[in-house]
Amino acid sequence: MVGITSYGAYIPLHRLSREEFFRAWGGLALPGERAVANFDEDSVTMATEAAIDCMKGIDPKTVDGLFFATTTSPYREKQCSTIISVALDLGREIRTADFTGSLRAGTIAIASAMDAINAGAAKSIMITAADLRLGAPAGDFEQALGDGGAALLLGEKGVIATIEGSYSISDDFSGVWRSDADTFVRTWEDRMVLDEGYSAVLPEAISGLMKKYNLAPGDFAKVVYDAPTDIRRHPRVAGGLKFDAAQLQDSLFMTVGNTGAALAMMMLVAALEEAKPGDRILFASYGNGADAFVLQVTPEIEKVRDRRGIKNHLASKRVLANYETYVRWRGLITLEAARRPDRSPTSIAGLWRDRRIILGLWGVKCKVCGTPQYAQGAGLGGSTPLRVCVNCQAKDQFEDYRFTDKKAEIFTFTQDNLADTVDPPATITVVDFEGGGRAVFDMTDRDPAEVKVGMPVEMTFRKLYFDRGVHNYFWKTRPLRC
Amino acid sequence: MESIRDKVAIIGMGCTRFGELWEKGTDDLIVEAAYEAYEDAGIDPNDIQAAWVGTVASGMMGECLSTPLKLRNIPVTHVENACATGHEALRNACFAVASGMYDIVLALGFEKLKDTGLGGLGVGRGLHPTLEMRRTAPGTFAFIATRYFHTYGLTPEQGKQTIAKIAVKNHHNGSLHPKAHFRREVTLEQVINAPIIAWPLGLFDCCPTTDGAAAAIVVPAAMAKRFRQDPIYIKGIGLSSAQLLPHFRPNFGWTSFTVNKEASRQAYEQAGIKDPRKEISVACVHDCFTITELVIYEDLGFSPVGRAKEDVDAGTFTLEGELPIQSDGGLKSFGHPIGASGLRMTYETYKQLQGKCDVRQIKNARLGLSHTLGGPPQVSCVTIVGNSLG
Numbered sequence: 001m002v003g004i005t006s007y008g009a010y011i012p013l014h015r016l017s018r019e020e021f022f023r024a025w026g027g028l029a030l031p032g033e034r035a036v037a038n039f040d041e042d043s044v045t046m047a048t049e050a051a052i053d054c055m056k057g058i059d060p061k062t063v064d065g066l067f068f069a070t071t072t073s074p075y076r077e078k079q080c081s082t083i084i085s086v087a088l089d090l091g092r093e094i095r096t097a098d099f100t101g102s103l104r105a106g107t108i109a110i111a112s113a114m115d116a117i118n119a120g121a122a123k124s125i126m127i128t129a130a131d132l133r134l135g136a137p138a139g140d141f142e143q144a145l146g147d148g149g150a151a152l153l154l155g156e157k158g159v160i161a162t163i164e165g166s167y168s169i170s171d172d173f174s175g176v177w178r179s180d181a182d183t184f185v186r187t188w189e190d191r192m193v194l195d196e197g198y199s200a201v202l203p204e205a206i207s208g209l210m211k212k213y214n215l216a217p218g219d220f221a222k223v224v225y226d227a228p229t230d231i232r233r234h235p236r237v238a239g240g241l242k243f244d245a246a247q248l249q250d251s252l253f254m255t256v257g258n259t260g261a262a263l264a265m266m267m268l269v270a271a272l273e274e275a276k277p278g279d280r281i282l283f284a285s286y287g288n289g290a291d292a293f294v295l296q297v298t299p300e301i302e303k304v305r306d307r308r309g310i311k312n313h314l315a316s317k318r319v320l321a322n323y324e325t326y327v328r329w330r331g332l333i334t335l336e337a338a339r340r341p342d343r344s345p346t347s348i349a350g351l352w353r354d355r356r357i358i359l360g361l362w363g364v365k366c367k368v369c370g371t372p373q374y375a376q377g378a379g380l381g382g383s384t385p386l387r388v389c390v391n392c393q394a395k396d397q398f399e400d401y402r403f404t405d406k407k408a409e410i411f412t413f414t415q416d417n418l419a420d421t422v423d424p425p426a427t428i429t430v431v432d433f434e435g436g437g438r439a440v441f442d443m444t445d446r447d448p449a450e451v452k453v454g455m456p457v458e459m460t461f462r463k464l465y466f467d468r469g470v471h472n473y474f475w476k477t478r479p480l481r482c
Numbered sequence: 483m484e485s486i487r488d489k490v491a492i493i494g495m496g497c498t499r500f501g502e503l504w505e506k507g508t509d510d511l512i513v514e515a516a517y518e519a520y521e522d523a524g525i526d527p528n529d530i531q532a533a534w535v536g537t538v539a540s541g542m543m544g545e546c547l548s549t550p551l552k553l554r555n556i557p558v559t560h561v562e563n564a565c566a567t568g569h570e571a572l573r574n575a576c577f578a579v580a581s582g583m584y585d586i587v588l589a590l591g592f593e594k595l596k597d598t599g600l601g602g603l604g605v606g607r608g609l610h611p612t613l614e615m616r617r618t619a620p621g622t623f624a625f626i627a628t629r630y631f632h633t634y635g636l637t638p639e640q641g642k643q644t645i646a647k648i649a650v651k652n653h654h655n656g657s658l659h660p661k662a663h664f665r666r667e668v669t670l671e672q673v674i675n676a677p678i679i680a681w682p683l684g685l686f687d688c689c690p691t692t693d694g695a696a697a698a699i700v701v702p703a704a705m706a707k708r709f710r711q712d713p714i715y716i717k718g719i720g721l722s723s724a725q726l727l728p729h730f731r732p733n734f735g736w737t738s739f740t741v742n743k744e745a746s747r748q749a750y751e752q753a754g755i756k757d758p759r760k761e762i763s764v765a766c767v768h769d770c771f772t773i774t775e776l777v778i779y780e781d782l783g784f785s786p787v788g789r790a791k792e793d794v795d796a797g798t799f800t801l802e803g804e805l806p807i808q809s810d811g812g813l814k815s816f817g818h819p820i821g822a823s824g825l826r827m828t829y830e831t832y833k834q835l836q837g838k839c840d841v842r843q844i845k846n847a848r849l850g851l852s853h854t855l856g857g858p859p860q861v862s863c864v865t866i867v868g869n870s871l872g
Contacts, residue, residue: 350611
């Protein structure tokens with residue numbers, strides 16, 4: 001039977017106390033803190049990080065589909081699941097799709113993957129969701145939203161939680177929305193939006209599911225469904241359906257915030273982290289309708305306990321000093337430009353030619369002398385792929401060698417105040433990889449004061465810059481996260 | 483393989499004032515450097531049979547030289563080799579004369595960096611999506627300082643103090659040269675407490691961006707005394723170029739650069755120099771950053787490996803020291819218009835060997851060395867000149 005075979009999650013390192021919004025704008029501070037993506041993160045990088053966590057110990061060749069769910073795709077016209085699939089080193093003969101537009105894009109993607117596997121069209125599909133929605137400054141959404149992602153691998157072998165059944169409702173309603181011209185989330189008068197939307201449609205889907213499969217609230221160990229930004233509505237749905245408070249999965253509101261299309265999946269990952277074999281879980285998500293699923297946890301769950309998931313990512317955090325940093329990272333105000341030369345246009349040809357090297361961090365290992373090497377040459381067209389060994393000068397005697405999962409150590413570094421960066425100083429590191437190979441990378445998620453020669457680092461998928469319509473993704477170093 | 487030693491001579495040189503020359507364009511710089519060289523050599527512009535022009539970003543083609551100078555139909559070649567560009571123009575001119583093809587040639591380097599509105603060089607890697615990482619020159623050279631301090635057990639304070647002394651020395655020397663960009667002394671405290679540009683390098687650890695040009699007239703050595711009684715002879719020119727090795731070569735130490743060692747080895751061999759610290763009278767080396775000068779002491783054989791600090795502390799390289807380095811202030815104080823720098827350094831060694839350096843004059847100067855280092859770092863040129871044959 002089709003089910004979840006692995007899970008992973010990602011929460012950005014940085015959190016901002018909601019008191020900081022109050023300090024900046026006055027009004028009302030919501031309780032708790034929210035997760036804030038670094039300036040070099042977006043829905044694609046966070047979905048990639050979640051998927052990497054989910055792929056731990058899994059051969060990429062066994063995955064034959066990748067679905068990316070978000071309401072904040074960096075591109076209107078260009079698929080992003082393809083970017084993630086190259087970063088994950090999935091093959092070419094896979095099905096990729098971006099599920100967007102709805103806050104339940106994640107569960108729509110799960111249902112689609114489930115159908116594809118049930119129909120025999122695929123054996124294993126990765127669903128990775130992330131969102132980085134913006135609330136307008138000084139508004140409630142700015143405080144209530146959060147950034148993060150989660151990934152689930154669906155398949156038929158090694159299932160950790162079977163999907164016993166599903167039920168869906170479609171419901172056209174502009175309760176919370178963004179048009180193609182909007183940067184910030186819009187909404188309508190709140191009681192109407194919640195009464196006729198979330199608080200009506202989600203219970204309808206959940207009770208429809210239970211009726212369809214002849215299940216009662218007491219049959220579930222956990223009930224997992226996303227919360228609206230008005231957090232009070234979350235437990236009311238459960239109460240109305242006669243679930244106990246103890247059955248209700250935490251909404252992450254106090255620690256992360258509302259992560260849009262990724263929220264329900266992140267909550268499910270948190271539930272699975274605590275689940276025992278035999279537990280039945282009700283999983284649902286709201287957004288222009290609702291999807292609901294019955295999950296049954298299997299003994300295989302014990303094999304995926306090593307994920308960073310929600311718990312470890314939550315524990316690994318750095319609290320931002322102030323709201324101004326958030327504003328700067330999100331680009332919400334125009335800052336004085338660094339006095340640096342204009343950037344050259346990004347070569348689409350270069351991005352395409354070197355896509356595995358750039359997005360997949362593929363290097364080579366010399367078959368003659370065994371030296372792993374990553375190509376970072378000079379010259380306008382780049383010097384990739386490597387043709388001549390840096391160590392023994394053998395020509396074209398290489399095998400592919402991947403650096404994404406290799407730990408590394410800082411060999412030398414600088415903190416550059418002159419470089420143009422959103423988060424100065426630019427921390428630039430020269431690193432030696434475990435097992436060999438040296439390269440230069442920007443460092444992120446670092447406290448400049450803690451960087452030193454010999455510091456262990458790992459690789460993280462980030463956005464180098466956005467320029468003239470091109471989101472340019474690459475890898476950076478960061479301190480070991482968790 | 484033959485040596486260039488004593489085959490060619492420089493009979494005239496010119497150098498503009500260096501600095502933020504808002505009122506001068508590239509044509510002014512080129513004309514001033516070239517005509518000073520013509521006059522110094524006692525030649526007419528129409529005597530020039532071929533020319534090499536070096537600039538990194540201020541012009542293209544040989545035309546960028548022939549138009550301002552109104553050179554008429556002679557071969558003119560544009561050369562570029564990062565910060566070694568000025569040296570590269572001279573080197574190509576010397577080898578062309580040595581071949582016997584030409585008798586009187588011009589080598590000129592220039593750069594106009596102050597028309598950009600930016601402080602510091604713009605460093606990019608062209609169109610490539612990830613190589614274009616917006617690193618800066620100070621950041622790239624700061625890698626050396628971080629690693630040097632670590633390798634040789636210097637605390638950040640000790641390390642910064644050591645390289646600060648180099649800035650103090652070079653500012654002092656530059657203050658004595660009428661054509662230098664900065665003619666102002668700085669104190670150790672000023673250097674150490676200056677704002678950080680790229681840790682651990684502060685403002686005074688970095689050379690400025692500068693406008694300027696320098697030129698040389700090169701002839702066969704046998705013809706030199708027809709033009710003047712004190713020609714300066716080329717004793718050796720070494721050039722070494724590496725790929726972007728430091729960035730991915732295994733076990734590379736980052737405190738020493740093979741291109742420096744190899745370029746100086748070639749030049750010493752041609753010049754017959756066995757002990758550079760004793761034999762060289764004056765040196766102008768590539769102090770784009772103070773840390774660069776520190777590792778050059780070791781790479782060029784002036785100081786034992788890992789012990790340049792002792793020589794810095796002892797004042798070995800001051801004007802009064804055992805081997806004066808940057809007698810004109812260096813890139814740090816004289817300035818660094820990239821394409822001009824190799825020729826500007828040669829202008830200083832040329833004038834020192836002719837005994838024309840006034841308060842900066844080094845006694846009994848016989849052999850002068852100039853050295854450029856380009857890229858992060860990948861190319862190095864060492865040029866040695868002498869004031870007598872043999």
